[in-house]
Amino acid sequence: MDRKLLLEHIGVEGIQTHDVYRKQGGYKAVEKALKSMSPDDIVEEVKKSGLRGRGGAGFPTGMKWSFIAKPEGVPRHLLCNADESEPGTFKDRYLMEKIPHLLIEGMILSSYALGCNQSYIYIRGEYMYVLQILEKAIAEAYANGWLGKNIKGSGFDLDLAVSTGAGAYICGEETALIESLEGKRGNPRIKPPFPAVKGLWGRPTVVNNVETIAAVVPIVNEGGDAYAQIGIGRSTGTKLISASGNINKPGVYEITMGITVEEFIYSDTYCGGMKNGKKLKACVPGGSSVPILPHYLVCKTAAGEDRLMSYESLSDGGFATGSMLGSGGFIVYDEDQCIVRNTWNFSRFYHHESCGQCSPCREGTGWMEKVLHRLEYGHGKMEDIDLLWDIQRKIEGNTICPLGDAAAWPVAAAIRHFREEFEWHVNEPKLCTTKNYGLVTEKKFEPVNA
Amino acid sequence: MSQENIQFPEDLLQEVGRQIAKFPEGMQKSALLSVLHIAQAHFGHLSEPVMDYVARLLHILPIEVYEVATFYSMYDTKPVGKVKLEVCRTGPCMIEGAEKIVSYIENKLGIKDGETTADGLFTLKTVECLGACGYAPMLQAGEKFHEHLTEAKVDELIEQYRNNPKANYLGL
Numbered sequence: 001m002d003r004k005l006l007l008e009h010i011g012v013e014g015i016q017t018h019d020v021y022r023k024q025g026g027y028k029a030v031e032k033a034l035k036s037m038s039p040d041d042i043v044e045e046v047k048k049s050g051l052r053g054r055g056g057a058g059f060p061t062g063m064k065w066s067f068i069a070k071p072e073g074v075p076r077h078l079l080c081n082a083d084e085s086e087p088g089t090f091k092d093r094y095l096m097e098k099i100p101h102l103l104i105e106g107m108i109l110s111s112y113a114l115g116c117n118q119s120y121i122y123i124r125g126e127y128m129y130v131l132q133i134l135e136k137a138i139a140e141a142y143a144n145g146w147l148g149k150n151i152k153g154s155g156f157d158l159d160l161a162v163s164t165g166a167g168a169y170i171c172g173e174e175t176a177l178i179e180s181l182e183g184k185r186g187n188p189r190i191k192p193p194f195p196a197v198k199g200l201w202g203r204p205t206v207v208n209n210v211e212t213i214a215a216v217v218p219i220v221n222e223g224g225d226a227y228a229q230i231g232i233g234r235s236t237g238t239k240l241i242s243a244s245g246n247i248n249k250p251g252v253y254e255i256t257m258g259i260t261v262e263e264f265i266y267s268d269t270y271c272g273g274m275k276n277g278k279k280l281k282a283c284v285p286g287g288s289s290v291p292i293l294p295h296y297l298v299c300k301t302a303a304g305e306d307r308l309m310s311y312e313s314l315s316d317g318g319f320a321t322g323s324m325l326g327s328g329g330f331i332v333y334d335e336d337q338c339i340v341r342n343t344w345n346f347s348r349f350y351h352h353e354s355c356g357q358c359s360p361c362r363e364g365t366g367w368m369e370k371v372l373h374r375l376e377y378g379h380g381k382m383e384d385i386d387l388l389w390d391i392q393r394k395i396e397g398n399t400i401c402p403l404g405d406a407a408a409w410p411v412a413a414a415i416r417h418f419r420e421e422f423e424w425h426v427n428e429p430k431l432c433t434t435k436n437y438g439l440v441t442e443k444k445f446e447p448v449n450a
Numbered sequence: 451m452s453q454e455n456i457q458f459p460e461d462l463l464q465e466v467g468r469q470i471a472k473f474p475e476g477m478q479k480s481a482l483l484s485v486l487h488i489a490q491a492h493f494g495h496l497s498e499p500v501m502d503y504v505a506r507l508l509h510i511l512p513i514e515v516y517e518v519a520t521f522y523s524m525y526d527t528k529p530v531g532k533v534k535l536e537v538c539r540t541g542p543c544m545i546e547g548a549e550k551i552v553s554y555i556e557n558k559l560g561i562k563d564g565e566t567t568a569d570g571l572f573t574l575k576t577v578e579c580l581g582a583c584g585y586a587p588m589l590q591a592g593e594k595f596h597e598h599l600t601e602a603k604v605d606e607l608i609e610q611y612r613n614n615p616k617a618n619y620l621g622l
Contacts, residue, residue, distance in 0.1 A: 075474075087541045087579040118474070125487065125524045126580050128593040129620055161472035166483050166522035169578065183482035183514070185521040201477060242584060244542040250584035288541055288579075329583070331542055342541060349540050349578050352523075 002269075003230055005218040005238050006211070007254045010098050016133065018140035021101040027146055029220040030108050034154035037220070042113035046216060048224030050236035055081055055172070055209030056287060056327040057402075058311050061216075067196040068114055069204040076204040078116040079181065080107060080213050082123040082130075083165055083172040086287035087349060088329025091240035092210035094252040096123075096130050100137035106213035107160055108146060109220050114206055117157045121210075122177050125166040134162050169353035173401045174207035175199075176355065187357050188401035211240050232258030235310035239325070241270075245332035248272035261285070261307040261314075262299040265332060278334035281439055282417075285314050286326020288346050289406030291413030292339070293323050296442040319413065335439050339421050340432075343414040344372035350407035358399040364391050365407045372411075375422060378429030385422045389415055456503045462488055466507060478508050482518055486525055491619055495526040523577065531566040531573035532615035535607075536590045539576040542583035551587050551599050552576055558608065571615060572608070592618025 004010075014020035021027075033042060047062030068076060080103065084092040096103055103121070111119045123131050138160055141147045149157045163181055165171045171180045175189035178200050199205020215237060219227045228236045235257040244250045247265065249272035255264065264270045265280070274280055283298045284290060301307050302321035307314065314325045333342065351365035368391050374380045392408035399405070415422060418440060425432040458466065465488055469481040485504055486496060493500045501515040508515075519525045526534075535555060539548050552563065555574055559567050566573040582588040585597035589607075594617075596607055611618060 084581050085579055088583050090581040090583050090585075093581050120472075124581070125483070125522070126590060128487075129595070132620060163472060163480065164484050164487060166487065166518075167524035167577075168522050180483065181480055182477075183479035183508075183510075183518065185517055201474075244583035244586065245545055250586075252584065284541075331545075331583070333545070337545060342544075345539075345541055345544050352578050355521075 002256050002259075003238060004254050005227075005230075006095065006102065006214050006240065007099070007252075015099055016101075016137070018101060018137065018144055021099070022144075025221075026101055027105055027144075029217045030105055030146060031152065033109055033112060033220050034152055034156060039113045039115055042109060042216075042220060045219055045224035046113070049215075049219045049227035050224075050231075050234060051212065051215055051219060051227070052234070052236075052311065053209060054211035054215065054239065054328070056086065056289075058325065061208065061212055064196070064208075065110075065114060065206060067194065068206055069197045070115065071204070074203055075118060076114060076116045077200045077206075078107065078111045078114050078119040079174075079177065079200065079205060079207045080119070080121040080210055081172060081174065081177055081207050082121050082127070082210050083169075083177060084127075084210070084327075085124055085169040085172055085353075086289065086327045086329055087346065088244055088284060088287045088331040089242050089327040090244075091242045091252045091328060093127055093130055094242075095210055095214060095240065096127075097133055100134050101141065102214045102217060103134070103210055104137055104141050104146070104160065106216045108151070108158060109216045110206075110208065110213050111158050111160075112156055113216075116206075118159050119161075120181060120200075121160070121162045122171070122181055123162055123164055124171070125164050128164070131162050131164060138162065168355075169349075170355045170401070170403060173403065176401065177207060178205060185355070187355050188403075190400055230256055232308065232310050233312055235312060235325075239309070239328055241309070241328040241330050243271050243330045243332070245330075246275045246278060246334035246337070247332045248275050255309055257310045258308050258313075260299070261309055264309055264330070265299070271330075271332065274332070274334055276334075278336065279439060280332065281335045281337055282333040282339065284323070284329070284331040284333075284410075285309075286324045287329030288331070288349065289409055290324040290326040291319050291322070291409050292342075292417065293413075294417040294440050294442075296440075297321055297417075319409070320416075323413070336436055338376070338432075338436055339414050339418040340372065340376045340425050343411055344369065344376045346410045347372050347407065350403065354403060354407070358401075358404065360395045360398040361404040361407065364395040364404070367391055368407070368411055375425050376432070378425070378433050380422075380426045380429075382423065382426050384426070385415060385419065456493070456499050458488070458492065458507075462492060470508070479510050479514065482508060482510070482515065483522070486515070486519060490525060494532075495529050497527070501527075529566075529570075531571050533571060533591055533611045533618045534573045534575060536575045536577040536580075538578070538580045538582065538586070538588050538590075540579040543579075543586040543588060546586035548576075548587040551589070551601075551604060554601050554604060555608075558604070571612065593620045594618055 171186040176186040396408040
């Protein structure tokens with residue numbers, strides 16, 4: 001039943017090259033689109049497909065595309081967000097490294113749909129070797145007439161180039177990405193105006209994640225309706241999941257949306273169960289910024305239903321008892337892991353990555369890091385737990401970009417579900433530096449300090 | 451290095467030209483991040499004269515270069531070793547023992563996080579998530595990724611780079 005739409009040919013030798021990719025049916029979607037579809041036809045198919053942004057926010061792609069302004073005589077730009085840096089996420093790197101032409105084909109289709117003649121892939125600076133793979137593939141695409149002037153006699157021109165970041169998580173936020181691509185610091189812009197109206201160089205711009213753009217290829221090939229048949233509810237199609245942590249088989253998996261979380265963790269097709277026969281303690285299902293789930297809310301929702309790998313099911317219960325699909329960065333923790341330490345680690349990340357523009361985020365992330373550090377190292381006080389709760393609440397919603405929220409949510413969720421473990425760190429200042437708290441016991445959910 | 455000595459060789463000037471050509475006329479500032487990567491690889495770090503040179507190449511103000519060079523974590527405005535060992539310390543890598551790898555390297559090279567060995571060969575730095583969570587623990591040496599690290603693998607890497615420090619660059 002499992003459909004592979006993106007990674008179907010990943011195992012084929014030489015799939016990185018144009019000729020092998022072409023032999024496996026590559027660039028058929030471009031041929032079809034340029035021959036028999038108008039740009040609006042593609043937008044329509046993408047709308048019908050129900051495709052939602054794969055970078056984390058899950059916004060419907062077709063709708064995002066329909067917002068692009070089309071003032072006369074002003075060039076528009078499509079930017080591919082390959083700044084993958086959400087902890088726990090490494091799927092875009094995998095896709096670009098293994099099957100670069102899929103992204104290029106998606107870029108051609110999406111650029112055609114949006115009426116862009118100059119598109120860019122913005123890749124994080126650390127992925128320098130992936131950038132070289134992409135540039136090689138782009139050169140092949142030019143050589144074979146898929147890029148450049150008058151592509152395959154259609155009259156459509158497209159230039160595609162890769163540009164690089166230099167180590168800044170914030171540049172995954174679309175307006176920071178645009179700033180960075182203009183050669184500036186990655187400080188997010190205040191919206192509105194939205195990029196669809198005023199983006200790169202003040203021109204109408206769409207920014208989409210690597211996986212989102214790649215998914216346009218099967219949508220054009222098979223049609224939006226066929227794509228929408230795959231998956232469950234408003235979570236259509238397949239999703240790349242980056243699995244890491246205490247599991248037997250970490251790696252990138254393409255799943256059909258709607259399989260159960262239990263199957264994903266324990267089946268040999270995917271994570272292959274917990275490493276060393278340990279027990280599951282917690283799971284962060286969508287990258288470091290989404291709420292952590294205690295073991296009793298991972299495979300089942302609070303209502304006792306099976307938890308599914310889908311946008312809706314993973315967020316079932318809201319932040320009280322649910323989480324988010326996010327970027328699909330699926331991190332699994334076993335009984336030996338310390339939640340306070342993990343939360344401190346994530347807070348340090350957000351402090352390091354805050355661009356410094358908004359006071360609540362700049363000051364708050366550092367403050368949270370310090371308080372969590374003293375809790376973890378046995379110098380914490382009971383009031384610190386409430387203090388953390390207070391700080392995260394004052395960050396959330398009070399910043400220009402979502403980095404503030406992303407920093408607040410993991411702290412809030414850790415306290416919400418693992419408060420006893422935080423208290424144990426205060427009560428056992430010596431023990432907590434050498435020993436692990438262990439598993440949480442299932443409890444009836446009560447909101448903390450709500 | 452005096453100001454006169456700061457000059458890219460011909461092949462790198464061509465590469466700078468290629469980066470600028472990716473953008474429409476007048477938008478050459480967009481190539482800044484790429485050009486700074488080239489400058490850092492060539493000159494070792496981004497000193498003030500190097501940044502001024504980049505500003506001249508791109509016809510922008512020096513301050514526009516400084517503010518970018520100090521914002522992004524991959525740029526070094528102070529001298530570093532020939533090989534930067536950047537160990538990922540975030541979440542999944544921590545679970546898989548990144549801290550042990552860091553202290554192993556610290557002991558082996560006799561330096562702490564952020565320091566450079568006396569011979570100027572190695573700099574150790576802990577960094578945030580490099581997108582290799584499934585293959586943890588990992589480190590980046592220059593432009594190369596090294597995954598599934600063990601102490602034995604770290605030994606091998608250090609030996610390899612000691613013999614050939616240039617091996618940490620991919621080359622153009």
